[in-house]
Amino acid sequence: KNEVEQSPQNLTAQEGEFITINCSYSVGISALHWLQQHPGGGIVSLFMLSSGKKKHGRLIATINIQEKHSSLHITASHPRDSAVYICAVTIRGGGADGLTFGKGTHLIIQP
Amino acid sequence: DTEVTQTPKHLVMGMTNKKSLKCEQHMGHRAMYWYKQKAKKPPELMFVYSYEKLSINESVPSRFSPECPNSSLLNLHLHALQPEDSALYLCASSQVSAGGVGYTFGSGTRLTVV
Numbered sequence: 001k002n003e004v005e006q007s008p009q010n011l012t013a014q015e016g017e018f019i020t021i022n023c024s025y026s027v028g029i030s031a032l033h034w035l036q037q038h039p040g041g042g043i044v045s046l047f048m049l050s051s052g053k054k055k056h057g058r059l060i061a062t063i064n065i066q067e068k069h070s071s072l073h074i075t076a077s078h079p080r081d082s083a084v085y086i087c088a089v090t091i092r093g094g095g096a097d098g099l100t101f102g103k104g105t106h107l108i109i110q111p
Numbered sequence: 112d113t114e115v116t117q118t119p120k121h122l123v124m125g126m127t128n129k130k131s132l133k134c135e136q137h138m139g140h141r142a143m144y145w146y147k148q149k150a151k152k153p154p155e156l157m158f159v160y161s162y163e164k165l166s167i168n169e170s171v172p173s174r175f176s177p178e179c180p181n182s183s184l185l186n187l188h189l190h191a192l193q194p195e196d197s198a199l200y201l202c203a204s205s206q207v208s209a210g211g212v213g214y215t216f217g218s219g220t221r222l223t224v225v
Binding site: 029030031033035040041042043044045048050086088090096097098099100101102103104 | 141142144146152153154156159160161166167169201203205207209210211212214215216217218219221
């Protein structure tokens with residue numbers, strides 16, 4: 001069983017729709033990261049969460065530590081939001097931690 | 112400067128070649144990482160440096176040799192690679208803190224081994 005599970009794996013939506021991507025993890029974590037990767041490109045860090053909720057522009061990320069679950073929401077989605085969204089966690093605790101990744105959600109926003 | 116810069120962006124090398132990948136950051140991050148990413152897969156952790164010392168090696172074959180000459184620079188030396196080592200190699204940096212504050216990725220080096 002993967003330590004980080006994401007759903008859905010693929011999501012196609014129309015421009016303007018409200019998008020939700022879910023992430024569940026099975027281990028104790030120091031933090032959870034939401035990342036974005038465009039095709040053939042590098043990775044951009046969107047959020048780092050250890051509790052509660054964060055908002056940046058049209059993106060909102062929440063985490064429930066007790067339920068070991070996080071969600072990434074995109075409001076008023078736009079074709080430029082099309083990318084792979086990856087949930088990742090740090091599980092070793094303290095110091096410099098490598099990330100353990102989910103398999104990603106491939107999001108396509110159609111005009 | 113809020114970037115992690117990787118060079119080269121693309122590299123084609125033969126199985127007998129020796130080459131190096133370079134990663135540089137000037138954000139004052141004292142943790143630096145190498146990841147390997149195959150097509151349509153999530154990245155896999157290879158190495159972690161903390162305060163210029165190797166702290167994690169995820170059982171990576173010795174044909175990959177990391178080096179951290181100073182707090183801003185991270186190299187990955189490649190020798191006698193196999194075609195299956197072809198992948199996107201990503202460098203990242205962060206603060207040395209629980210969870211990895213300020214995690215920043217480079218745009219990667221796309222490596223092809225022929």
